[in-house]
Amino acid sequence: MSITLHHVAQARSFRVLWALCELGVDFTVEQHSFFDGSLQGEAFRAKSPASRVPALDLHGRTYFESGAILELLAETFDGGLGRAVGSDHRGAYLEWLHFGETMGQHLANLTQHHIILFEASMRSPTVMRLEAKRLAKCIGAVVGAVGDQAYLLPDGFSMADIAVGYALWIAQRFVDLAEIDGATAYLDRLSARPAFQAALTRDGAAQIYTQDFYPPPPKEAPNA
Ligand SMILES: N[C@@H](CCC(=O)N[C@@H](CS)C(=O)NCC(=O)O)C(=O)O
The missing domain is CATH 3.40.30.10 (Glutaredoxin)
Structure with a gap:
């Protein structure tokens, strides 16, 4: 089929x-x-x-x-990318797999404000700064869980890394990963995987993100 x-x-x-x-x-x-x-x-x-x-x-x-x-x-499909019901890391597997969408909601807001809402009057600089901070906090949580491990779970790569890893790959356009210890190393590890590289070759031409980085708007000085 x-x-x-x-x-x-x-x-x-x-x-x-x-x-x-x-x-x-x-x-x-x-x-x-x-x-x-x-x-x-x-x-x-x-x-x-x-x-x-x-x-x-x-x-x-x-x-x-x-x-x-x-x-x-x-x-x-066989591949060891899930964690079975009752297995040691099943709970953490589900938590991080779904945490990908906790990050996703911030990415969606940032994408809307930086890219989709193209007129300045439609955008909220406050939302752009706040969402970038909230996303950075999520990335901190992810690298905290990875710690000295290669991936999110102690027993190796899983679908949770794909869910979160995609979000991190997009997040680098809104958050400076260099400011979060371990974030660049984890993303580098993920993107070096042959399957990630193979996926990139089938991704197609960029449609959404055409800049490498979308900086948060600077805070206006009071009384400016
Ligand atoms: N939680 C859903 C979100 C799906 C989603 O919002 N996809 C976006 C692209 S990243 C989309 O299709 N947006 C089109 C729209 O909002 O009309 C999932 O993870 O599949």
């Missing part, structure tokens, strides 16, 4: 792209765009009810929600 990933370059569907590369399964990538209206049509809404990516056609059914898809892939 065929596997098709519905993907927008740089979007959360990259998590699934990376996971499929880690698992070494055959799949097709169907590239979509946020700007041509195709995600808003009925055909795509039948795959993903809020017209979001990722959607994954897998063995005759379509799934949405990147975290759920990562869990499902870990349960469907």
Whole structure:
């Protein structure tokens, strides 16, 4: 049975792209765009009810929600990327896998304010600064959990690293990782994985982030 990933370059569907590369399964990538209206049509809404990516056609059914898809892939394919019910690190595995979306909410707000809301009057400098700080705090939590380990869990790489690692890969555009001990080293370790590099070759042309860094707006001096 065929596997098709519905993907927008740089979007959360990259998590699934990376996971499929880690698992070494055959799949097709169907590239979509946020700007041509195709995600808003009925055909795509039948795959993903809020017209979001990722959607994954897998063995005759379509799934949405990147975290759920990562869990499902870990349960469907051998690869040791999940942690079974009752196993030692199951709780931490689920916590960090879903923490990817705690980071995701800050990324979504930052993306909206820096990129989507293109007129200055639409943007809130306060939100931009606050969300960058909140995201930095999340990154601190992640590297605190990694500590001296290579990855989030003591028994090695898992889907949790993919969920959080994607968020960290995008987060470097809004937060200076050099200011958070261990953050660059963890991201370097993740992005050096052959499957991450393979996923990058299938990601497609940048659609969302065209700058390497989007600095938070400076605080205005009082009485300015
Ligand atoms: N929690 C969902 C979020 C999916 C999501 O919001 N995807 C974004 C791309 S990163 C999207 O498709 N946005 C289109 C829109 O908001 O209309 C997941 O992890 O799959």
